[in-house]
Amino acid sequence: MTTSNAPAKGGKALNIAIIVAAVLTVAGIALWAVQLTGGMVQTGMRNLDSWGLYITMFMFFVGLSAGGLIISSIPRAFGLEGIGGISKVAVWTSICATVVAIGFVVVDMGQPFRVWELFVYSNLSSPLMWDIIVLMTYLILSCVYLWATLRAEAGKVSQLALRVISVIALVCAVMVHTVTAWIFGLQASHELWHTALLGPWFVSSALVCGTALVIVVVIALRKVGYLELDQRHLVKLAKMLGAFCMVDLYFFGCDLLTAGFPGGTGAEVVEMLVFGPLAPFFWTEIVGTALAAAICFVPAARKNGMLVIASVLAIVAILCKRVQLLVGGFQIPNVDMPFAMTQYTVTNWQAGSMAAAYEGMVYWPTMLEVGVVVGIIALGALLLLVGIKKLPLKPAEK
Template sequence: GKIMSENNQATSSPKAPAAKFGGKGMTVAIVVAAAVTVFGLVLWGVQLTGGLVQTGMRNFDSWGLYITCFMFLVGLSAGGLIISSVPRALGIEGFGGISKIAVWTSICCTVLAIGFVVIDLGQPLRLWELFAYSNLGSPLMWDIIVLSVYLILSVVYLWATLRFEGGKGSERSLRIISVVALVTAILVHSVTAWIFGLQQAHGLWHTALLAPWFVSSALVCGVALVLVVVIALRRAGYLELDQKYVVKMLKLLGVFVLVDLYFFGCDLLTEGFPGAEGADTVAMLTTGALAPFFWTEVIGCACAAIVAFVPKLRTNPLIVVASVLAIVGIFCKRVQLLVGGFQVPNIDYATPMTSTTITDWTSGMHAYDALVYFPTPLEFGVVLGVIGLGALLLLLGLRYLPLGPAEASR
């Protein structure tokens, strides 16, 4: 009997770890994530008492790591929602019942993105002023409204999916919700891009290409995040998923990466063509202060595409590496966009240079050989705390919500 039970365990190895999932290891992970979150909250308290002057942001570079993370997390969130809602909206085969996990990761990322906006405001009470004295002609207000609607819709979509699997909702109503969620996800990115694209005073920002570029980036890092989460959960025994669905998502990632690189190439050619005004900006990206971020993105995304399109390379470890490279690449792209917009000033010597107006004020404003902005340890600590909150939300959802595949979702 003992030998037979061992044989049974050997033949059903994917199911074997399921009993262990959610046990002691999960509890330890939740406690660690909670501790990191508390650490971040303490540092945020320090920032609130001492003011934003403790960060690396100044008058000339008024946005920094917080808004970079906001842009990045909006992308991570929409990608997850889009790949779960597109198959349902179009009535085509999905990815083997991973839609609930994809939507939950999307919800977690959206909460964190909103959190970064609150942190960047300086004081949480300013949220009230945002709504009390809002300017509806400003893209910033459009973004706040569409983000709030998007978060609510994501929660409704997850609730409707769980209800449908319980045999209560109709497939038609779920399909309608998925179409609305899909449109809102695309709108979130377009509006976030317009915050930057409608500002003429900054190089790299003022381009009509920014909105589709934001959507393509979201699809890259969103699909990559879902791939990493799904492979990790399958390894842990939380869900079973046929490898063909993983490969299908990987191919999709490869296509999105190539589209994103194509958009980038178009923008660089327009900006850097001989005689164009943006030649300094392109030089700054390719050989200047932002070159490490530029080449990390280009090489990382190219490697991810190679793994996606060469069948022999589609092993799970390499799929995870490709996904992480894509995510890191898109983060580097966000850094280039945000810092690059402040790096080359359109107006020379607009104001006296002091330590309170510009971070790298001693080097002079003519060339910016060094980065004009770099985060302080406080900013890194607060960001770490927010990431801890994201991990905490994700783990709590996996423990207490039925996010595994069900027959109705396939």
């Protein structure tokens, strides 16, 4: 339609970034091979804390994938004014985050070569199965939505069709976060996870970090001259971020009060979060989210630099929430009577006793896990950068 819609060639910096991301991706895959051949004993995970950094990052990236899609589909679905044509970049960010999230499930599996079984022996009563179905649908829909947006700009797809797709994509996005929450929230065995609020809360957290990611990406792309965006659109995004932060804090408050008020075992969970080994994550989350909201709400503070700080705070806060939720779920064992432990029992088995193993955080990742995580995030970055370089994601001229 216009020259601005042509693929960006990108400068030298973009090429270097792509190469760095590619190298890190390959290194991550090599480390994953090390994990598969030498065994997952090289991770920090053990029988009593059987999920770790990978599932934490899975939750986190499913959340990050929300922002782009929801932000670009809400205005279209409701026929409101869009946010300055950033929707294509935003959806592409979503797609990359979804790929990363799926990557984290794959590296967490002990038998990744049996992944085909998911489609042949699908047990439809498993929330994990639901999530795999919804996540796949979400990925495909995001791609369809991006494609439809491009075709609509070229006049090949009607605005009505695009609007219908955006409504379906929006519903699917909400489902993805809810079903991901259900992987945890439907487990009665972990008191921290077992709350009906977990679904809506995952949606709100996804909106917090998703919106924050879009703000960071958009400010960065504007800075390097990739796109132009009126400041009022950024202010709109910032106000949304502030509102989402408040909703997330409100949900957290409701949940803590409901768990702690009766005083029973729920109060132990609250105590563990507020004063226990996970307190640093808890307080970073609370303070980070509150500060991000404050920056977003005070007009004088809504400068670009400050907005980036607010977004980073929000993203870090939600990452802390994921850590706290995952490790916290394992931090209080249902059966805590002492027994003879082995090297596979719990991360800190060498501490000697159950009580000692649970004194600090029950789980902590190894360098191998950190390396694999860096590799998978690099894969997402690689996709994002190649997309920016090769795909026509620039805003179309009105």
